[in-house]
Amino acid sequence: xxxxxxxxxxxxxxxxxxxxxxxxxxxxxxxxxxxxxxxxxxxxxxxxxxxxxxxxxxxxxxxxxxxxxxxxxxxxxxxxxxxxxxxxxxxxxxxxxxxxxxxxxxxxxxxxxxxxxxxxxxxxxxxxxxxxxxxxxxxxxxxxxxxxxxxxxxxxxxxxxxxxxxxxxxxxxxxxxxxxxxxxxxxxxxxxxxxxxxxxxxxxxxxxxxxxxxxxxxxxxxxxxxxxxxxxxxxxxxxxxxxxxxxxxxxxxxxxxxxxxxxxxxxxxxxxxxxxxxxxxxxxxxxxxxxxxxxxxxxxxxxxxxxxxxxxxxxxxxxxxxxxxxxxxxxxxxxxxxxxxxxxxxxxxxxxxxxxxxxxxxxxxxxxxxxxxxxxxxxxxxxxxxxxxxxxxxxx
Numbered sequence: 001x002x003x004x005x006x007x008x009x010x011x012x013x014x015x016x017x018x019x020x021x022x023x024x025x026x027x028x029x030x031x032x033x034x035x036x037x038x039x040x041x042x043x044x045x046x047x048x049x050x051x052x053x054x055x056x057x058x059x060x061x062x063x064x065x066x067x068x069x070x071x072x073x074x075x076x077x078x079x080x081x082x083x084x085x086x087x088x089x090x091x092x093x094x095x096x097x098x099x100x101x102x103x104x105x106x107x108x109x110x111x112x113x114x115x116x117x118x119x120x121x122x123x124x125x126x127x128x129x130x131x132x133x134x135x136x137x138x139x140x141x142x143x144x145x146x147x148x149x150x151x152x153x154x155x156x157x158x159x160x161x162x163x164x165x166x167x168x169x170x171x172x173x174x175x176x177x178x179x180x181x182x183x184x185x186x187x188x189x190x191x192x193x194x195x196x197x198x199x200x201x202x203x204x205x206x207x208x209x210x211x212x213x214x215x216x217x218x219x220x221x222x223x224x225x226x227x228x229x230x231x232x233x234x235x236x237x238x239x240x241x242x243x244x245x246x247x248x249x250x251x252x253x254x255x256x257x258x259x260x261x262x263x264x265x266x267x268x269x270x271x272x273x274x275x276x277x278x279x280x281x282x283x284x285x286x287x288x289x290x291x292x293x294x295x296x297x298x299x300x301x302x303x304x305x306x307x308x309x310x311x312x313x314x315x316x317x318x319x320x321x322x323x324x325x326x327x328x329x330x331x332x333x334x335x336x337x338x339x340x341x342x343x344x345x346x347x348x349x350x351x352x353x354x355x356x357x358x359x360x361x362x363x364x365x366x367x368x369x370x371x372x373x374x375x376x377x378x379x380x381x382x383x384x385x386x387x388x389x390x391x392x393x394x395x396x
Contacts, residue, residue, distance in 0.1 A: 004057070004110040005140065006030050008101045008127070011047035013168065014116035014143055017157040019054040020164050021142045022114060028057040030108060034100040036064035036093035037181025037242065054166065062100040065238030068093055068181055072311075073237060077280050078225050078328040079304035080288070083312045086258045088274045088281070093180040094123055095316045098130040105137070114140040119147045122263045125314040133317035175201055181241060183254065183274030191269055197257065203273040204249040211251050211345035218247070218341045220283045225332030227280055244276030251345045254278035263313045279348050283339035286350030291334045291357040303327055 005022060009015045009031035022029050031051045035044060044061065051059035072092045082088045101113055113131055117124035124141065131137050143153065150156040158168045175188040184203030191197055221229035230240050248254065254275040262268040289297060307324045315321060337355025341348050363371030370377075382389075 003112060004028050004030060004108045005112040005114050006032055006101050006104045006108065006110065007056075007114040008097050008116070009033050009047070009051060009056075009059070010116070011043075011050040012116075013154060013157055013161075014118070016050060016054060016166065016168075017161055018114060018116050018142045019051075019056060020161070020166070021146075022140065023055070027112070027114075027140075029054075029114075030104060031056045031059045032097075032101045032104045033059070033061045034064040034093070034097040035061055036068050036096060037238070038093075038179035060104060062103075064093065064096045064100065065181060065242075066236065067096045067099065069237035069241065071096055071099075073182070073241060073277070073280070074226055075307065075325050075328055076277075076311075077227070077284050078325075078332055079300075079307045080281060080285050081301060081304035081308050082281075083308050084258070084260055086256060087260055087270075087272060087312075088183065088277045089308065089311055090180065090183045090185050090272055090274060090277075091123065091126070091178065092311055092316075093182060094126045095130050095311075098127055098134075102131070102134055102137075111136065112138045112140065114142065116143055117141060118153070119144040120264075122268075122312075122314075125263050126316070129314035130316055177203065179203070181238060181245075182277060183245070183272060185273075186271040187269065191257075191271060194259075194269060197271055201271055203255075203271075204245065204275065205252045205255040205273045206250055208252060208345065215342055215344045216247065216251055217351075218244075218279070219338055220280070220341065221338045222284065222287055223336055225284065225288075225329075225335035227283070241276040241280070244279050248275035248279055248343065248348065249273070251275075251343045251348075253343055253346065253348045255346075279341055282348050282350055283341055284335070286353060287335055287337055287339050287355060290353055291337070291355055291359060292331065293359070296331055300328075300331060 003026060005027040007015065007018055007022065007029050010033065019029050019031070033047050039047070048059060048061060072095070076089060105111065105113055115127045117127055124144065128139055131139055146156060147153055161168055175186045175191065178185045186201050186203060189198060189201070191201060219231050220227050227237065227240055228234060230243060235243070254277065255271070255273045257269070257271045259267050259269045292300070303324050307321060307328070310316070310318055310321045334357040336357060337353060339350050340352035342351045343349070
């Protein structure tokens with residue numbers, strides 16, 4: 001009898017190839033598509049139909065929106081830092097895809113899981129480490145296996161499927177494009193060659209020539225550092241993020257290009273677009289700056305950078321990540337209030353704050369008025385700078 005294996009499935013060339021490849025090796029293939037916000041209803045229906053066409057033993061589609069908000073967006077916004085100061089970790093849905101696949105493994109009573117990652121990228125690291133951290137599973141990676149014998153892997157996959165009577169989508173792209181609720185990433189072509197991106201390297205964000213003439217203002221409400229309402233309307237986090245993406249993509253907000261140090265040691269250059277996450281980060285940072293102490297605001301970026309590195313490199317389930325999240329959660333107790341954001345296109349700025357926790361001294365205003373005397377100010381300066389002043393006096 002065939003052994004059950006769960007395949008993280010997207011309906012693309014790689015995961016479509018995996019189905020008959022695994023079946024030939026005695027596996028009963030159960031596919032799971034975790035919808036993390038990167039497809040429309042038509043594409044979702046295609047993925048389900050594709051699984052059926054390939055003859056899988058079963059197929060399930062999982063709504064990954066709530067999981068990606070609670071499992072990634074909340075702590076990421078609390079941290080407030082992108083990878084290498086720029087990239088907003090848009091591939092972090094991979095961990096939620098693994099969780100959905102492992103849940104299906106438990107339902108079927110199997111310890112075998114498969115994915116369609118190649119042997120050249122970071123995703124294989126994220127998938128494998130996320131699985132290994134959650135139990136003793138057998139991981140099967142068909143694309144890595146065929147790379148041992150074939151150099152033109154995608155051409156081989158296409159011929160393999162066609163020989164078995166399965167059509168292959170004529171979906172030629174100049175770029176590799178990944179989309180989910182978090183945003184869009186693009187690589188390939190001139191992007192990989194450190195050249196000016198071509199006109200086709202456009203995702204959600206409208207080009208400058210198409211930005212609306214009228215500025216856009218939004219108000220985000222936060223409770224314990226989590227965005228809970230947009231313009232006074234309460235909604236689930238993943239729905240709020242999706243709405244921000246739609247509104248702010250029209251203004252080209254959240255588009256960037258950077259070169260990152262990848263987990264496997266190569267330089268990776270990508271274009272990314274994250275309108276909603278960019279807005280959340282801008283609003284949350286403005287609120288934190290006003291309600292946290294100086295020491296909290298100075299220390300938090302160190303924690304954030306480590307948390308981001310762990311998530312980027314595949315250590316999503318490492319105990320240190322959990323430890324750091326405990327600190328981040330604790331720091332959010334007073335991050336409550338409303339932030340007004342404004343954009344004229346491209347950039348988005350926090351222009352107003354309302355909170356009962358702003359650390360505003362009642363008797364003083366920066367550089368304007370103070371409830372202390374001149375002598376106190378001079379004494380503070382003298383003591384505060386004592387060490388440097390003494391060095392200067394001794395070494396003149």
